[in-house]
Amino acid sequence: MYRKSSFKQWISLINFKNISKQIEILKLDHYTKKLDTSSFIKLLLFSQLIESESLRAMSDVRTMAYTLCRNYARKTY
Known part of the structure; x- marks a missing residue:
């Protein structure tokens, strides 16, 4: 049986349909x-959850992870 992660349970409480309507109106x-x-909003909440020092740091981690995965894929083939 599939279980939601803690983060998914946390953000499931947010009414994104209502937020989307407001985004369209504004x-x-x-x-x-x-x-x-x-x-x-999801990125901001996730960075708060993992106690990231900034959104830029999140971007740096994402870039580094992408580079590592790409380099690993090259070595395996």
Whole structure:
């Protein structure tokens, strides 16, 4: 049986449908290319959960993980 992670249980309490309606009304994501408001909220909450020092640090970790995975994939083939 599939169980939700703690983080998914935590954010499931947030009404993203209502937030999405407000985002559309206020046109918050009108000029957004990559990181929309809902994703930003989830990222902000996750960074708070893992006690990241900044969103930039989260980006650095993501970039480093991507690079490590890419390099590992090259070595295995």
